[in-house]
Amino acid sequence: MAQPAKRAQPSPGDRVGFLLALAGGLSVRNFNRVLEPVGLRSRHHSVLVAAAESGGMSQRELGEFLGVDPSAVVALVDDLERAGLVRRDPHPDDRRTRLIVLTRKGSQVYRKTAALAREVDAELLSVLTAAERKTLEELLSRVVSADPPPDR
Numbered sequence: 001m002a003q004p005a006k007r008a009q010p011s012p013g014d015r016v017g018f019l020l021a022l023a024g025g026l027s028v029r030n031f032n033r034v035l036e037p038v039g040l041r042s043r044h045h046s047v048l049v050a051a052a053e054s055g056g057m058s059q060r061e062l063g064e065f066l067g068v069d070p071s072a073v074v075a076l077v078d079d080l081e082r083a084g085l086v087r088r089d090p091h092p093d094d095r096r097t098r099l100i101v102l103t104r105k106g107s108q109v110y111r112k113t114a115a116l117a118r119e120v121d122a123e124l125l126s127v128l129t130a131a132e133r134k135t136l137e138e139l140l141s142r143v144v145s146a147d148p149p150p151d152r
Contacts, residue, residue: 023124031120035113039083043068045117047076048102048110051086056099058091085109 031042043066050057050065057065063073077100080086085106088098102110125133 027120027124030124031117034116034120038109038113038116040109040113043072043076044080045110045113047073047080047100048085048106048113051100051102052107052110056089056101058097058099060097062100080106 028042031045035041035045046066047062050062054061059070059073059077062077063070066073077086077088081088084103086100087103089101091097091099125136128136
């Protein structure tokens with residue numbers, strides 16, 4: 001009788017990154033599943049978050065914020081623009097630059113997808129106590145805000 005395949009275990013030095021990647025993958029899969037009826041994916045929601053929280057961001061800034069290639073940003077913004085969720089407005093100080101801003105419909109969809117994101121997070125983290133969830137969020141926020149790490 002064949003033994004079930006075991007998930008590869010990383011070496012101790014790689015463990016945190018490996019576990020973060022697994023947790024991130026679970027979160028993205030679950031979020032994409034609940035976003036499917038809305039016609040969006042998690043990466044679209046990330047653009048909506050950036051536009052909502054910034055009040056408008058250039059495509060270059062979006063790429064830096066999301067950590068993705070500029071060509072991927074163009075495709076995401078094109079998708080959202082076709083859906084009527086964002087528009088490209090002229091930058092007030094640089095006429096070569098367009099700011100990606102939410103439309104009224106985009107603001108409504110953003111509120112809906114943000115609520116869905118909170119539900120997915122709650123489901124994923126339901127194995128933790130409230131105090132553990134708070135600690136995890138604080139620690140991850142510190143790690144993310146320290147990128148790039150300080151010079152040593």
